[in-house]
Amino acid sequence: MRTQIVAGNWKMNCDLDESQHLLNALKQKDFSKSNAEVIVAPPYTNLYAAHKTLENSSIKISSQNINENDKGAYTGEISPSMLKSVGVEYAIIGHSERRAIYEESDNLLAKKVTAALKHDLKVMFCIGEVLEKRKADKHFEVVEEQLKNGLFHIEASQMKGVVIAYEPVWAIGTGETASPEQAQEIHEHIRKILAKQYSQEITDQTSILYGGSVKPNNAKEIFAKKDVDGGLIGGASLDADSFAEIVMSF
Ligand code: PEP
Numbered sequence: 001m002r003t004q005i006v007a008g009n010w011k012m013n014c015d016l017d018e019s020q021h022l023l024n025a026l027k028q029k030d031f032s033k034s035n036a037e038v039i040v041a042p043p044y045t046n047l048y049a050a051h052k053t054l055e056n057s058s059i060k061i062s063s064q065n066i067n068e069n070d071k072g073a074y075t076g077e078i079s080p081s082m083l084k085s086v087g088v089e090y091a092i093i094g095h096s097e098r099r100a101i102y103e104e105s106d107n108l109l110a111k112k113v114t115a116a117l118k119h120d121l122k123v124m125f126c127i128g129e130v131l132e133k134r135k136a137d138k139h140f141e142v143v144e145e146q147l148k149n150g151l152f153h154i155e156a157s158q159m160k161g162v163v164i165a166y167e168p169v170w171a172i173g174t175g176e177t178a179s180p181e182q183a184q185e186i187h188e189h190i191r192k193i194l195a196k197q198y199s200q201e202i203t204d205q206t207s208i209l210y211g212g213s214v215k216p217n218n219a220k221e222i223f224a225k226k227d228v229d230g231g232l233i234g235g236a237s238l239d240a241d242s243f244a245e246i247v248m249s250f
Helices: 016-027 044-053 080-085 096-101 106-118 131-135 139-150 156-161 180-197 200-205 219-223 240-247
Strands: 005-009 037-041 060-063 090-093 122-127 162-166 208-211 230-233
Touching: 005 090, 005 208, 005 240, 016 037, 016 044, 016 240, 037 090, 044 060, 080 106, 090 106, 106 122, 106 139, 106 156, 122 139, 131 139, 139 180, 156 162, 156 200, 162 180, 180 200, 180 208, 180 219, 219 230, 230 240
Parallel strands: 005 037, 005 230, 037 060, 060 090, 090 122, 122 162, 162 208, 208 230
Antiparallel strands: none
């Protein structure tokens, strides 16, 4: 019933040549054997070329960020309609690196969500707690706050354009992964929050991805959990074989 998704967040990696090389390698993979929708999120500079390269492929393209405005005097920024015009279908919003390094607030993220949906870009909305909050057993509250403040201003009907990515900050790029049980526990919690805010139908339809050091050797176990609908993959998405193996875990 829910779409299973494996998305690769390339972060600030890959110049144009490297990007094309990686995309061509991914194109050679036979993803038809997997049930997952496959998405890649290259840096802005590679998006148009990625769109051209992937034209006859089922692989979809995401941006790693967006600006919340339509156009204007926002030097250095990229708008949702610009992204649409180069074949982008998804936008990652609220990645922990954007929250921490660029100090993106829940309030700003809420505006980005609105802007993306207004332009028909699907949203991959990232939430997740830092280590201190996990240690203090506050992770359930953290994700609830992040959802409330960044996402729950949208209407139930707009939720079909939203995928949630739970990414514990302590597991991103650290080699440390949440156990499948920890992932399941919090995904189930997120689903309950969605049901309370919207409805059982919405929660049953919303894909919730896990992110945080997912690799070929742990993907299957994590994805097997009933409330985990796939993964947002950082480091391992930069290697075509590893990423493909993760996709094939479904
Ligand atoms: C990410 O950046 O979203 C991520 C999950 O990174 P990694 O897989 O490298 O932990």
